[in-house]
Amino acid sequence: MGKVTRxxxxxxxxxxxxxxxxxxxxxxxxxxxxxxxxxxxSKKRWVVRNQPERSYGQKQQPxxxxxxxxxxxxxxxxxxxxxxxxxxxxxxxxxxIRRAKILKRDSKVVSGIDQARRAEILLLEQHGGIEVGQGxxxxxxxxxxxxxxxxxxxxxxxxxxxxxxxxxxxxxYSLNGRHLVLGGRKGHLAxxxxxxxxxxxEFNVMESVHDVKWLHNETMFAVAQKQWTYVYDNQGLEIHCxxxxxxxxxxxxxxxxxxxxxxxxxxxxxxVDVSIGKIVAQFGAKxxxxxxxxxxxxxxxxxxxxxxxxxxxxxxxxxxxxxxxLCHGSAVSAVAVDNxxxxxxxxxxxxxxRIWDLRNSFTPLTSVSYxxxxxxxxxxxxxxxxxxxxxxxxxxxxxxxxxxFLRHMxxxxxxxxxxxxxxxxxxxxxxxxxDSCLVPGAGEANFDALERNPFQTKKQRKESEVKALxxxxxxxxxxxxxxxxxxxxxxxxxxxxxxxxxxxKKAEIELSHRRKRKSAKIPKAKQSIQSELKxxxxxxxxxxxxxxxxxxxxxxxxxxxxNRFVRKKKSVVSTPVAxxxxx
Numbered sequence: 001m002g003k004v005t006r007x008x009x010x011x012x013x014x015x016x017x018x019x020x021x022x023x024x025x026x027x028x029x030x031x032x033x034x035x036x037x038x039x040x041x042s043k044k045r046w047v048v049r050n051q052p053e054r055s056y057g058q059k060q061q062p063x064x065x066x067x068x069x070x071x072x073x074x075x076x077x078x079x080x081x082x083x084x085x086x087x088x089x090x091x092x093x094x095x096x097i098r099r100a101k102i103l104k105r106d107s108k109v110v111s112g113i114d115q116a117r118r119a120e121i122l123l124l125e126q127h128g129g130i131e132v133g134q135g136x137x138x139x140x141x142x143x144x145x146x147x148x149x150x151x152x153x154x155x156x157x158x159x160x161x162x163x164x165x166x167x168x169x170x171x172x173y174s175l176n177g178r179h180l181v182l183g184g185r186k187g188h189l190a191x192x193x194x195x196x197x198x199x200x201x202e203f204n205v206m207e208s209v210h211d212v213k214w215l216h217n218e219t220m221f222a223v224a225q226k227q228w229t230y231v232y233d234n235q236g237l238e239i240h241c242x243x244x245x246x247x248x249x250x251x252x253x254x255x256x257x258x259x260x261x262x263x264x265x266x267x268x269x270x271x272v273d274v275s276i277g278k279i280v281a282q283f284g285a286k287x288x289x290x291x292x293x294x295x296x297x298x299x300x301x302x303x304x305x306x307x308x309x310x311x312x313x314x315x316x317x318x319x320x321x322x323x324x325x326l327c328h329g330s331a332v333s334a335v336a337v338d339n340x341x342x343x344x345x346x347x348x349x350x351x352x353x354r355i356w357d358l359r360n361s362f363t364p365l366t367s368v369s370y371x372x373x374x375x376x377x378x379x380x381x382x383x384x385x386x387x388x389x390x391x392x393x394x395x396x397x398x399x400x401x402x403x404x405f406l407r408h409m410x411x412x413x414x415x416x417x418x419x420x421x422x423x424x425x426x427x428x429x430x431x432x433x434x435d436s437c438l439v440p441g442a443g444e445a446n447f448d449a450l451e452r453n454p455f456q457t458k459k460q461r462k463e464s465e466v467k468a469l470x471x472x473x474x475x476x477x478x479x480x481x482x483x484x485x486x487x488x489x490x491x492x493x494x495x496x497x498x499x500x501x502x503x504x505k506k507a508e509i510e511l512s513h514r515r516k517r518k519s520a521k522i523p524k525a526k527q528s529i530q531s532e533l534k535x536x537x538x539x540x541x542x543x544x545x546x547x548x549x550x551x552x553x554x555x556x557x558x559x560x561x562x563n564r565f566v567r568k569k570k571s572v573v574s575t576p577v578a579x580x581x582x583x
Contacts (some may be wrong), residue, residue: 167185178195183211374415
């Protein structure tokens with residue numbers, strides 16, 4: 001321990017009061033007088049010597065030029081072809097300042113693509129997978145074998161909940177993959193953090209539950225009950241009752257549009273804006289009950305499966321279906337669309353699973369026959385879970401091979417399944433409860449915290465909710481082809497130009513130069529001149545009328561009976577003036 005210095009010191013006087021006086025009997029008990037003097041703290045100046053100057057980024061080495069990146073690695077971050085400064089003419093951009101701003105903005109986009117590729121080294125997480133030896137098959141692996149080979153944290157994510165009394169159960173994970181809600185057909189509802197196993201709420205609505213769905217975050221979820229659709233918070237309190245959405249069989253939520261979609265037993269499909277609580281659109285599909293329904297994450301189009309083997313595509317802006325695909329010869333039992341919006345998987349009562357290409361005129365890619373599917377779901381990395389009875393088969397490359405790479409046998413028949421976002425976990429709702437299965441390579445390893453953050457705090461959740469509301473996409477922008485949003489509607493523009501007349505008569509315009517006012521006295525002078533001109537014209541007209549009246553009076557004869565109405569002139573009597581004489 002170093003030396004401790006005091007900031008105050010004590011000074012003792014040389015002589016104590018009353019030391020030499022013999023008259024004081026209490027000389028031994030006399031206390032010394034102590035004065036405390038405060039020291040002034042010296043100001044120290046810290047000087048750092050022989051330290052190099054700190055610089056950040058490319059300023060450390062001014063002459064350093066980063067090596068060029070391969071073209072194939074940069075294309076996945078590309079946002080399309082940029083601007084060519086040589087092709088930008090002066091007619092398109094007239095001012096040089098505007099031209100410089102546009103080119104600077106385009107250079108930022110190009111540099112951002114380069115930085116995104118170079119930042120891949122910071123993504124330390126790697127995707128999972130199963131590696132088997134030569135002559136072995138991954139189909140022989142079960143959950144016990146997988147749990148033994150993974151770490152302890154991942155092993156706790158595989159569990160089974162026995163819930164026999166209120167089964168079968170519908171399952172749904174939150175958008176960030178942290179929370180789970182279970183809905184039993186006999187009215188049991190439970191929401192909890194499935195990672196820490198912390199229960200948020202649990203209650204019974206005392207009527208049948210057909211489907212459950214988380215909304216934009218883990219604070220609210222919607223429940224399709226026997227009569228109406230209800231919205232509850234994470235504490236189990238009822239927030240809202242949507243009576244316009246009655247007898248709903250299937251629910252879907254569009255997070256970027258804040259739209260809750262429901263398929264009714266009566267054959268109607270409804271879109272409800274949960275941010276304002278109003279019905280955006282409600283159409284009749286006219287193909288029976290809508291129990292099979294899913295959404296396309298890329299363009300927010302709703303895919304509905306019907307009993308006649310067709311799958312119809314719906315948008316809230318069109319009263320009829322935007323497309324209808326004949327997928328099977330029997331009733332469709334399950335539909336799923338991958339995150340990229342390229343593939344659609346359909347299952348029917350004939351026991352076939354078919355994969356469709358949504359880009360090229362809805363052509364079928366492959367067909368697999370394993371039995372009547374009850375639930376189909378895609379993962380973030382493109383894995384497909386196909387549930388039939390109590391068996392669930394998982395395909396890694398469904399478009400190239402027809403054999404699954406993993407299989408799981410549940411205790412009861414599966415009615416709903418969903419992959420957990422950002423986790424290698426598959427959730428299954430069965431007639432015996434809930435199963436959480438480990439599927440290596442299913443989830444996205446590196447998540448974007450600004451988009452979906454599984455570890456967000458309460459403050460971050462509030463800020464993300466406000467940001468999502470400000471960036472909400474209007475339902476009018478939901479179209480089958482997203483490319484139309486960035487293009488100009490040339491057809492309507494051509495119709496408008498054709499309707500206008502091509503030849504117009506040139507109007508004759510007389511141009512006259514306007515003199516500038518030199519001073520403020522000129523308008524006053526003009527007013528005085530105008531007033532004098534008016535008075536002069538009035539006088540002239542009055543004299544002219546007077547002369548005309550006189551001429552009319554002279555034309556009348558003395559015998560005319562109308563002569564009595566003529567104004568007579570006053571007679572002037574002149575008196576003779578006497579002349580002065582000198583007489």
